[in-house]
Structure formats: C-alpha cells, structure tokens
Amino acid sequence: MLQPVPLRRQRDYRLLLSARAVSETGTEISRLAVPLTAATLLGASPAQMGVLAAAASLPYLLIGLQAGAVADRRRHHRPVMVACEAISAAAMASIPLAWIAGLLTVPWLIAVTFAVGSCAAVFRAFTFPHLTSVVHESQRPQALAGFQSAYSLAIVGGPSLAGTLVQLVTAPFAMLVNAVSFLASAFLIQSIKAPETHTPAERRGMWTEIREGLAAVAGHPVLRALCGTGIVINFFGSAYMALFVIYAITVLALPSGLIGALTAVFGVGGLLGAAVTARLVKRVGEDRMLIYAVLIFPLDFVTAALASGPTWAKFALMSASTLITGMAVVAFSVCLGAIVLREAPAPLLGRVNATMVFTTQGVLALGGLAGGLLGELLGLRPVLWICAAGVVLAIPLIWSSPLGPASGERADPAGGGRLPLRRREARRCDREAHLCGGGSAWYDRGPARRGRQSAWADDELVRYGGRRPSTTLLDCPQNPDRFIAHAWPISSLRM
Template sequence: MIPVFQQVPLKKQRDYRLLLSARAVSETGAEVSRLAIPLTAAILLGASPVQMGILTAVTSLPYLLIGLQAGAIADRLGRHRPVMIACEVISAAAMATIPAAWIAGLLTVPWLIAMAFVVGTCSVIFRAVNFPHLVTVVHESQRTEALAGFQSAYALASVGGPGLAGLLVQLVTAPFAILADAVSFLVSAFLIRRIAAPENHTPAPPRGMWIEVREGLHAVVRHPTLRALCGCGITINFFGSVYMALFVLYALDVIGLPAGLVGGITAFFGVGGLVGAAVTPRLVRRFGENRMLAYSVLLFPIDFVVAALASGPVWGKFLLMSASALISGMAVVFFAVCMGAVTLRETPAELMGRVNATLTFTIQGVLTFGGLTGGLLGSLLGLRPVLWIGAVGVLLTIPWIWLSPLRHFSPREAR
C-alpha cells in the first residue's frame, strides 16, 4: 500500500513547505551579508587586501577543518532538527553582534573574520545534518522534486538577494544591513521548529571519530557511482572557481563591459538556475537522473568558451555571454539536483551523513584552491588564456560521468 503522504503533491506537504521556506529565507539573508560584510570591512574599517582575502577564505575554511567530522556526528544523531535549529540561532547571534559592535565603537576586521568563521562553521554542521534529515521529511519518490525546490530557492536568493542587499546598504548602511541576515536565521529556526514529521533515523554506533570518517571516505572511493560524482563535482568546482576568480577583471578590463552589464550576466546565471529548478523534476520523470547527469556535463564548457571568444560590439558580447550564463545556470542545477538524488539513492542510510560530508568536504573545499590557482595563472599567463585552460579542464567532467556506471541508462532512461 502506498503511504498517504506519497500521494500528496510535494508543494501541498506542510513539513516540506516549512523546510523549503526556511532555506529560502536563510539563503536570502546570506546574500545580504555576502555584500554587506565585505563593504563594512573595506569602506568603514579600511581592511587591507590581505584582510579581505582572509575574510573571503574564512567562510569556506570550516569545510576543510570540520566537514568530515560533521558527517560522522550527523550519522550518530537520532534527531537532526534540534541541531539545525541551534546552528541557525547561533548564526543569528553572531550576525547581530556586528551592528552592536559598530554602535559601541568596538567593531574591527578581526571581529568580522571571527563572526564569519562562526557562521561558516554553523553552515557546515547544518548542511551535514540537513541531508539525512531530508529523508525524514520527503518520501523517496519525491526527493528529486524536493531537491529541485531547494535549488529554486537558492537561485531566487542569488537573483533577488544582491538587489535587496544593495537597497539595505543604501538605506541603513552596511553594518545594519547585516541585521537582515540575523533575522533570516531566526525565521529559519522558527520554521524548522514547526516541522512535525517524526525523526526515525537510527543512529550509527560510535566507534571513534576517525574510524567513522574513514568509513565515509571509503564509501565514496569504493563506490563507482559516488566516486564518479565526487570526481566530477571536484572538477567543475575547481575550474569554475578558476573562472570566477578572473571573470570580473576579464569582463571589465579585457572585453570592456560596463559594470552594470557584468552584474546582468551574473543575474542571467541565477535566472538559468530558476528555470533549471522548475523543469528538472519533469525532465527527470521523462529521462531519469542518470541521463540528465550525462547530458548536463556536456553543457559545462559553454560559458568558458563563449567568454574566451567574446569580441565585437558591447551589446553582442553581452547577449552571447548572458545566453551562455543562462544555459550554464540551468546545467549546474540539472547536475546538482540529480547528483543529490543519486547520492540519496546509492548511499546506505547509516552512512548518509558521512557520505554527504565527504562529498561536501571535497567539492566545496576545492573552491579555495581553484580561486588561488586562477589568480596565479592569470598573473602569469594573462586572463584570456586562463579561460581556455578552464574550458579544456572542465571537459574532464565528461569522462567522469560517461565512463562510470551512470552511463548505463535504465529502461525508462533509454527511451
């Protein structure tokens, strides 16, 4: 007999709506801080380039420091929701200290760095426990649609968040704009607290932190499908980070786009994400996750190639790069949603947290190295040649998927 909740459309399920709303609010708040914190550091506190670099790097540093351990902890927990709520409340408190310290005349760049590290740490733990928690809220048959919903929320935040951030900075100045992020964390905690689905996760018995961490690593390395997803994710994030490290400089200085048009291209990437999130569930029902993964990686090099070839009048460059950004935004969401669904499908329940943490640790952690590599290569070779290197490098995502078990489509996918 099919469970009752499986028959209810996902958008009508109260618990899923609460979880989706929590992520949408929190991500929008994070977009505000992503602009307001650097502005506070650079304009109001006179941060040096080194301090700005540290401030940027410290947000992803927790992935490298505790990402794997967070996954082991997630698998040990019988209930994930209280930890998620605690992470949001602590993050809210950390963000609220920034305007408070500014009023008191105590705000410094090290303070901003410390608070960014606290929020980054909470984000790592939240993501580690949220992945297995999703299994409690959403039935297996609806997880692809649920993951697409989250990607839609992230894309909406990336499109609308920067505009909201700019408006708030203009109206109340950067330190007080950060209050919006603090409020968003509290709203997220409140919405998660209202989720009623019972948590039935069976905690893994503790056998020592590093033993459990190694089990998560081995699960990814030894499983051909998970290994392929991990390798592909590392590849696209590394070369994508190389690209993003140079994109603004390249667009402004090499091909002469005005700053406003550069922002417009970025917005088209977010719009592509929205479109991708909207159509992915329908495409997956028709073609399946494996086929979607196989075809999405074919689209990854487009942005690199179009940018490297960009020439001619400003409007022509803008239109071509906007179109490629739109396609790339769709492709990234296709891949991210299907990767999440396949990971849920292929991972044993008792290893869910550790496998997710291993993938997050490797795929997110490589962003730091990609950015550093892009900056170094750009200074040595020039900006346009590095884009061609990125285009060639991102082609390596194709064999990761097409030479893995993911190349074998199910009967539904082979139609």
C-alpha cells in the same frame, strides 16, 4: 502502492523550503554587506580581505567530515539545525551592536564569518539525512529542485536588496536582516512535525567513522564518479570566477552594471532549471539528466573566451550562455543530490554527504589560487581556455562510470539478447543484501530464472570486483521474482 501527497500540499516540506528561502536571501545580503563593511568602514587591507573571504569556506575543511560523522550518530537532526540557525543569528546581530559600541574590527568580522561558516557546515551535514525523514524517496529530486529554486531566487533578488539596504541603513545594520532571516529559519524548522526516522550509526571512534565515510565514497563507483566530477567542475569553475570580473572589465570592456546583470541572468537560469528538472527527471531519470547536464558546462567558458565585437553583442552572447549554464548547474546539482541519497548506505548518509562537501568545497580555494597565478603568468584569455578544457574532463568521468550511457544495458550472458539494466532496483537489492548478510549482490531482471541468474550475477560481480566470487542465492527482499547473489563484504571490493 499509494502515491505520496504532492509536495506543494505537504506542510513540513513547505516549512523546510521556506526556511531555506529566507536563510539564503539573508545570506546573499551579508555576502555584500560584510566585505563592504570591512573595506569602506574599517579600511581592511587586501590580505585581511582575503582572510575574510576564506573564513566562510574554511570550516568545511576543518570540521566538515566530523560534522558528517556526528550527523550519522544522531537520531534527531532537527534540534541541531535549529541551534545552528540561532547561533548564526546571534553572531550576525553582534556586528551592528559592536559598530554602535565602537568595538567593531576586521578580526571581529572574520570571527563572525568563521562562526557562521561553521554553523553552515554543520547545518548542511545534518540537513541531508534530515531530508529523508521529511520527503518520500520518489519526490526527492523535486524537493531538491525546490531548494535550488530558493537559492536561485536569492541570487536574483539578494544583491539588489542588499544594495538598497546598504544605501538606506549602512552596511553594518543591513546585516540585522540576515540575523532576522536566521531566526525565521530556526522557527520554521522547529515547526516541522515529521517524525525523524534515521537509525543512528554505531559509535566506533570519530576517525574510524570518518574513514568509513571516505571509504564509502572512494569504494563506490557511482559516488566516486560524482565526487571526482564535482572536484573537476569546482576547481576550474573557481579558477574561472577568480578572473572573470577583471577579464570582463579589462578585456571585454563590459560596464560593471552589465557584469551584475550576468549574475542575475545566471539566477534566472537556475530558476528555469529548477522548474524543468523535476519533470525531466520523471521522463529520463536522474542518471541520464545528469550526464546531459555535464555536456553543457564548458559552454560558458568557451563563450567568454570567444566573446568579441560591440558591447551589446558580447553581452547578448554571454547572457545566453549564462542562462543555459545556470539551468545546467541546477539540473546537475539536483540530480547529484538525488543520486547520492539513492546510492549512499543509510547508516553512512551523513558521512558520505560530508565527504562530498569536504572535497568539492575544499577545492574551491585551490582553484581560485591556481586561476590567479595562471592569470599572472599566461594572461586572462588563455586561462579561460585552460578552464574550458579542464571542465571537459568531467564528461568522461561521468560517461565512463556506471551512470554513463554504456551502463544503460548489459548483454545477457545466458544468450537472451540485451536486457535493460534497472540500476535503481539492483542497488536496492545491493543495500538490502549488505544489511542482511554483509555482502554485495547483483540481480537478474527476468522472473524466477534461477539458473540464468547465477551466471548473470557471476558475470557482473567479476566485472565490478575484478575476481570471480562464490555466489549464494538469496531471496530479494524488494521483489520476490528476483534473487540476490551474495558474495564478499562490500568494503573488500576493488571498485
């Protein structure tokens, strides 16, 4: 098999990566400029500031699942992505224009934020299946790492650039830079020439298709574990972030400049993580890299809860933990995206991604509210310990799933010792069997061992389905030396 061209030499990937880098940088500018405009120029109340903050993530709850269903229905994703960026540019450009005309109000800012958030929800739903047309399967972890690098660079440089622009041209006009970044992103995406190969899903009604996406995640042991882990991490991470700034100021007595520096350190950690993740994935695989990353997540929570002593010592300790956590977060995100791309059935890819985003993004608001309430009742430091203990729950969720170390090998039921389980090959056969015959399948890695394969397939199907199937042997379309055990439809499996 011919090796694909390195990503750095692929024009279409460079265009897509540049589009994300430009757009993310502009978004980081508006992340500071919008609340500054509301608070300092328009006199927004705390309640209005809360609504303004929620307006950006609310669209993921309202239209995220529908966007995933629509993405699966369409053969061409690029035109919708370009339209989303163009609409976002127009919405952001309306803010300085309204300020000049004397029409700018807090509800206007809320409406613009909601519109841009809606475009972001649709854009994200369409980007995931679009990536499969631009990047070869073997290069997707590296491509996702590149996107994480762009995001980390935006975190490092965006806030300082935003502060400079606000000082030079005032907050409303700083958002013109974000409008330009959206336009630049639209132009770069429009310039991609890779043919879109997505096969549209059959239309069976919006809610039926949404339920299929939800069932695909809930019924798939790997996707279910990833979704549950993301919910746990985001819930307790959001609770932690809701209190971190006030905790750092009032309990740790850190200057505001050092708190901002910790954010930059997190971005640097993200850059380092993006740089090493793709290489490490080639050595250990996405599954193992992901389960190792989960082990690191409690570190930042525990470090913050334990921090004490002189300012320089607290900052040094938290900088080290923040750097390591930034690397782990990017490694986890890259591997999670690669595994979802690998595991999700192609006709359901948009809906699976939308379901993951819907659940993991929607829980952010709940985590923030819970953190604030618990902080009022229990105090700041105890809540940090609660968050640390909560994030630890992500470890058994992943390690007990088919991604965990225990699933790395299985006993050969025919008495041949322990055989490494090549999950990636097995799941490809699964998907091919589903497409060809509508059934679920497992495989025997030994060449042409038909008699032993049947026992192996029965054992694995009983383990995952909870009942013994009547198997029919089929040729594996991925490898002529292997066979597929065809059983009942995947949707009936109790996983």
